Amino acid sequence: MSVTRITDVSEPLVAAFANLVPQLSSSATPPTRDEIADFLAQDGVYLFTYSNDDGAILGMLTLATFVIPTGKRAWIEDVVVDEAARGHGAGAALVEAACEYAHEIGAKTIDLTSRPSREAANRLYRRCGFVARETNVYRYGG
Incomplete structure:
Protein backbone atom coordinates (compact mmCIF):
# COMPACT_ATOMS: atom_id res chain seq x y z
CA MET A 1 0.00 0.00 0.00
CA SER A 2 1.34 3.42 -0.85
CA VAL A 3 0.42 7.08 -1.14
CA THR A 4 1.81 8.99 -4.11
CA ARG A 5 1.67 12.63 -5.15
CA ILE A 6 0.59 12.49 -8.78
CA THR A 7 2.02 14.84 -11.41
CA ASP A 8 1.15 13.10 -14.70
CA VAL A 9 -1.96 11.59 -16.25
CA SER A 10 -1.97 7.84 -16.85
CA GLU A 11 -4.63 5.39 -17.98
CA PRO A 12 -4.90 3.90 -14.47
CA LEU A 13 -5.45 7.43 -13.12
CA VAL A 14 -8.22 8.14 -15.66
CA ALA A 15 -9.85 4.82 -14.69
CA ALA A 16 -9.54 5.69 -11.00
CA PHE A 17 -11.28 9.03 -11.54
CA ALA A 18 -14.06 7.21 -13.43
CA ASN A 19 -14.48 4.82 -10.49
CA LEU A 20 -14.00 7.19 -7.55
CA VAL A 21 -15.72 10.44 -8.60
CA PRO A 22 -19.21 8.83 -8.65
CA GLN A 23 -18.54 7.51 -5.13
CA LEU A 24 -17.65 11.05 -4.05
CA SER A 25 -20.56 12.87 -5.70
CA SER A 26 -23.66 11.54 -7.39
CA SER A 27 -23.99 14.78 -9.36
CA ALA A 28 -20.40 15.08 -10.64
CA THR A 29 -19.25 13.68 -13.96
CA PRO A 30 -15.78 12.13 -13.93
CA PRO A 31 -13.28 14.37 -15.72
CA THR A 32 -11.82 13.48 -19.08
CA ARG A 33 -8.13 12.78 -19.57
CA ASP A 34 -7.62 16.39 -20.76
CA GLU A 35 -9.53 17.78 -17.78
CA ILE A 36 -7.38 15.70 -15.41
CA ALA A 37 -4.26 17.05 -17.12
CA ASP A 38 -5.53 20.62 -16.68
CA PHE A 39 -6.34 19.87 -13.03
CA LEU A 40 -2.84 18.52 -12.38
CA ALA A 41 -1.21 21.50 -14.14
CA GLN A 42 -2.63 24.05 -11.69
CA ASP A 43 -0.20 25.86 -9.42
CA GLY A 44 -0.74 25.05 -5.77
CA VAL A 45 -3.04 22.07 -6.36
CA TYR A 46 -1.78 18.58 -5.56
CA LEU A 47 -3.36 15.17 -6.07
CA PHE A 48 -2.52 12.28 -3.77
CA THR A 49 -3.53 8.70 -4.54
CA TYR A 50 -3.61 5.58 -2.41
CA SER A 51 -2.75 2.34 -4.21
CA ASN A 52 -2.73 -1.29 -3.17
CA ASP A 53 0.28 -3.57 -3.60
CA ASP A 54 -0.88 -4.38 -7.15
CA GLY A 55 -0.83 -0.69 -8.07
CA ALA A 56 -4.61 -0.28 -8.27
CA ILE A 57 -5.66 3.23 -7.20
CA LEU A 58 -8.17 2.83 -4.36
CA GLY A 59 -8.38 6.41 -3.09
CA MET A 60 -7.52 10.01 -3.77
CA LEU A 61 -7.37 13.41 -2.13
CA THR A 62 -6.84 16.94 -3.41
CA LEU A 63 -4.70 19.46 -1.51
CA ALA A 64 -5.17 23.07 -2.58
CA THR A 65 -2.78 25.75 -1.34
CA PHE A 66 -2.78 29.51 -1.65
CA VAL A 67 -1.01 32.51 -0.19
CA ILE A 68 -2.94 35.29 1.52
CA PRO A 69 -1.61 38.26 3.54
CA THR A 70 -1.50 36.17 6.73
CA GLY A 71 0.49 33.32 5.18
CA LYS A 72 0.21 30.16 3.11
CA ARG A 73 -2.94 28.14 3.73
CA ALA A 74 -4.08 24.72 2.59
CA TRP A 75 -7.41 23.02 2.08
CA ILE A 76 -8.08 19.32 1.74
CA GLU A 77 -10.86 18.57 -0.74
CA ASP A 78 -12.51 15.63 -2.46
CA VAL A 79 -11.27 12.82 -0.23
CA VAL A 80 -12.62 9.51 -1.50
CA VAL A 81 -11.73 5.88 -0.92
CA ASP A 82 -13.26 3.04 -2.91
CA GLU A 83 -16.13 1.42 -0.99
CA ALA A 84 -14.41 -1.96 -1.09
CA ALA A 85 -11.24 -0.53 0.52
CA ARG A 86 -12.77 1.56 3.30
CA GLY A 87 -11.87 0.85 6.90
CA HIS A 88 -8.31 -0.28 6.18
CA GLY A 89 -6.37 2.96 6.69
CA ALA A 90 -6.42 4.40 3.17
CA GLY A 91 -8.16 7.61 4.22
CA ALA A 92 -5.79 8.18 7.12
CA GLY A 106 5.06 26.10 4.30
CA ALA A 107 1.32 26.00 4.93
CA LYS A 108 0.49 27.53 8.31
CA THR A 109 -2.89 25.80 8.55
CA ILE A 110 -4.78 23.03 6.82
CA ASP A 111 -8.56 23.15 6.71
CA LEU A 112 -11.31 20.92 5.40
CA THR A 113 -15.06 20.61 5.60
CA SER A 114 -17.18 17.51 5.95
CA ARG A 115 -20.93 17.09 6.17
CA PRO A 116 -22.09 15.91 9.62
CA SER A 117 -23.81 12.94 7.96
CA ARG A 118 -20.40 11.59 6.88
CA GLU A 119 -19.79 10.12 10.31
CA ALA A 120 -16.88 7.84 9.36
CA ALA A 121 -15.11 10.69 7.57
CA ASN A 122 -15.56 12.99 10.55
CA ARG A 123 -14.12 10.35 12.89
CA LEU A 124 -11.16 9.97 10.52
CA TYR A 125 -10.43 13.70 10.50
CA ARG A 126 -10.54 13.88 14.30
CA ARG A 127 -8.21 10.86 14.55
CA CYS A 128 -5.81 12.67 12.20
CA GLY A 129 -5.71 15.69 14.52
CA PHE A 130 -8.30 18.00 12.99
CA VAL A 131 -10.47 19.97 15.40
CA ALA A 132 -13.95 21.26 14.60
CA ARG A 133 -14.04 25.05 14.44
CA GLU A 134 -16.84 27.33 15.53
CA THR A 135 -17.53 28.93 12.19
CA ASN A 136 -20.14 29.34 9.52
CA VAL A 137 -19.52 28.13 6.00
CA TYR A 138 -21.14 30.17 3.26
CA ARG A 139 -21.44 29.45 -0.43
CA TYR A 140 -22.36 31.82 -3.21
CA GLY A 141 -23.80 30.39 -6.40
CA GLY A 142 -24.63 26.85 -7.39
Whole structure:
Protein backbone atom coordinates (compact mmCIF):
# COMPACT_ATOMS: atom_id res chain seq x y z
CA MET A 1 0.00 0.00 0.00
CA SER A 2 1.34 3.42 -0.85
CA VAL A 3 0.42 7.08 -1.14
CA THR A 4 1.81 8.99 -4.11
CA ARG A 5 1.67 12.63 -5.15
CA ILE A 6 0.59 12.49 -8.78
CA THR A 7 2.02 14.84 -11.41
CA ASP A 8 1.15 13.10 -14.70
CA VAL A 9 -1.96 11.59 -16.25
CA SER A 10 -1.97 7.84 -16.85
CA GLU A 11 -4.63 5.39 -17.98
CA PRO A 12 -4.90 3.90 -14.47
CA LEU A 13 -5.45 7.43 -13.12
CA VAL A 14 -8.22 8.14 -15.66
CA ALA A 15 -9.85 4.82 -14.69
CA ALA A 16 -9.54 5.69 -11.00
CA PHE A 17 -11.28 9.03 -11.54
CA ALA A 18 -14.06 7.21 -13.43
CA ASN A 19 -14.48 4.82 -10.49
CA LEU A 20 -14.00 7.19 -7.55
CA VAL A 21 -15.72 10.44 -8.60
CA PRO A 22 -19.21 8.83 -8.65
CA GLN A 23 -18.54 7.51 -5.13
CA LEU A 24 -17.65 11.05 -4.05
CA SER A 25 -20.56 12.87 -5.70
CA SER A 26 -23.66 11.54 -7.39
CA SER A 27 -23.99 14.78 -9.36
CA ALA A 28 -20.40 15.08 -10.64
CA THR A 29 -19.25 13.68 -13.96
CA PRO A 30 -15.78 12.13 -13.93
CA PRO A 31 -13.28 14.37 -15.72
CA THR A 32 -11.82 13.48 -19.08
CA ARG A 33 -8.13 12.78 -19.57
CA ASP A 34 -7.62 16.39 -20.76
CA GLU A 35 -9.53 17.78 -17.78
CA ILE A 36 -7.38 15.70 -15.41
CA ALA A 37 -4.26 17.05 -17.12
CA ASP A 38 -5.53 20.62 -16.68
CA PHE A 39 -6.34 19.87 -13.03
CA LEU A 40 -2.84 18.52 -12.38
CA ALA A 41 -1.21 21.50 -14.14
CA GLN A 42 -2.63 24.05 -11.69
CA ASP A 43 -0.20 25.86 -9.42
CA GLY A 44 -0.74 25.05 -5.77
CA VAL A 45 -3.04 22.07 -6.36
CA TYR A 46 -1.78 18.58 -5.56
CA LEU A 47 -3.36 15.17 -6.07
CA PHE A 48 -2.52 12.28 -3.77
CA THR A 49 -3.53 8.70 -4.54
CA TYR A 50 -3.61 5.58 -2.41
CA SER A 51 -2.75 2.34 -4.21
CA ASN A 52 -2.73 -1.29 -3.17
CA ASP A 53 0.28 -3.57 -3.60
CA ASP A 54 -0.88 -4.38 -7.15
CA GLY A 55 -0.83 -0.69 -8.07
CA ALA A 56 -4.61 -0.28 -8.27
CA ILE A 57 -5.66 3.23 -7.20
CA LEU A 58 -8.17 2.83 -4.36
CA GLY A 59 -8.38 6.41 -3.09
CA MET A 60 -7.52 10.01 -3.77
CA LEU A 61 -7.37 13.41 -2.13
CA THR A 62 -6.84 16.94 -3.41
CA LEU A 63 -4.70 19.46 -1.51
CA ALA A 64 -5.17 23.07 -2.58
CA THR A 65 -2.78 25.75 -1.34
CA PHE A 66 -2.78 29.51 -1.65
CA VAL A 67 -1.01 32.51 -0.19
CA ILE A 68 -2.94 35.29 1.52
CA PRO A 69 -1.61 38.26 3.54
CA THR A 70 -1.50 36.17 6.73
CA GLY A 71 0.49 33.32 5.18
CA LYS A 72 0.21 30.16 3.11
CA ARG A 73 -2.94 28.14 3.73
CA ALA A 74 -4.08 24.72 2.59
CA TRP A 75 -7.41 23.02 2.08
CA ILE A 76 -8.08 19.32 1.74
CA GLU A 77 -10.86 18.57 -0.74
CA ASP A 78 -12.51 15.63 -2.46
CA VAL A 79 -11.27 12.82 -0.23
CA VAL A 80 -12.62 9.51 -1.50
CA VAL A 81 -11.73 5.88 -0.92
CA ASP A 82 -13.26 3.04 -2.91
CA GLU A 83 -16.13 1.42 -0.99
CA ALA A 84 -14.41 -1.96 -1.09
CA ALA A 85 -11.24 -0.53 0.52
CA ARG A 86 -12.77 1.56 3.30
CA GLY A 87 -11.87 0.85 6.90
CA HIS A 88 -8.31 -0.28 6.18
CA GLY A 89 -6.37 2.96 6.69
CA ALA A 90 -6.42 4.40 3.17
CA GLY A 91 -8.16 7.61 4.22
CA ALA A 92 -5.79 8.18 7.12
CA ALA A 93 -2.76 7.53 4.91
CA LEU A 94 -4.01 10.06 2.34
CA VAL A 95 -4.78 12.74 4.95
CA GLU A 96 -1.47 12.27 6.77
CA ALA A 97 0.53 12.45 3.52
CA ALA A 98 -1.28 15.62 2.42
CA CYS A 99 -0.77 17.27 5.82
CA GLU A 100 2.92 16.38 5.83
CA TYR A 101 3.36 17.81 2.34
CA ALA A 102 1.41 20.97 3.20
CA HIS A 103 3.72 21.61 6.14
CA GLU A 104 6.80 20.87 3.99
CA ILE A 105 5.76 23.59 1.52
CA GLY A 106 5.06 26.10 4.30
CA ALA A 107 1.32 26.00 4.93
CA LYS A 108 0.49 27.53 8.31
CA THR A 109 -2.89 25.80 8.55
CA ILE A 110 -4.78 23.03 6.82
CA ASP A 111 -8.56 23.15 6.71
CA LEU A 112 -11.31 20.92 5.40
CA THR A 113 -15.06 20.61 5.60
CA SER A 114 -17.18 17.51 5.95
CA ARG A 115 -20.93 17.09 6.17
CA PRO A 116 -22.09 15.91 9.62
CA SER A 117 -23.81 12.94 7.96
CA ARG A 118 -20.40 11.59 6.88
CA GLU A 119 -19.79 10.12 10.31
CA ALA A 120 -16.88 7.84 9.36
CA ALA A 121 -15.11 10.69 7.57
CA ASN A 122 -15.56 12.99 10.55
CA ARG A 123 -14.12 10.35 12.89
CA LEU A 124 -11.16 9.97 10.52
CA TYR A 125 -10.43 13.70 10.50
CA ARG A 126 -10.54 13.88 14.30
CA ARG A 127 -8.21 10.86 14.55
CA CYS A 128 -5.81 12.67 12.20
CA GLY A 129 -5.71 15.69 14.52
CA PHE A 130 -8.30 18.00 12.99
CA VAL A 131 -10.47 19.97 15.40
CA ALA A 132 -13.95 21.26 14.60
CA ARG A 133 -14.04 25.05 14.44
CA GLU A 134 -16.84 27.33 15.53
CA THR A 135 -17.53 28.93 12.19
CA ASN A 136 -20.14 29.34 9.52
CA VAL A 137 -19.52 28.13 6.00
CA TYR A 138 -21.14 30.17 3.26
CA ARG A 139 -21.44 29.45 -0.43
CA TYR A 140 -22.36 31.82 -3.21
CA GLY A 141 -23.80 30.39 -6.40
CA GLY A 142 -24.63 26.85 -7.39
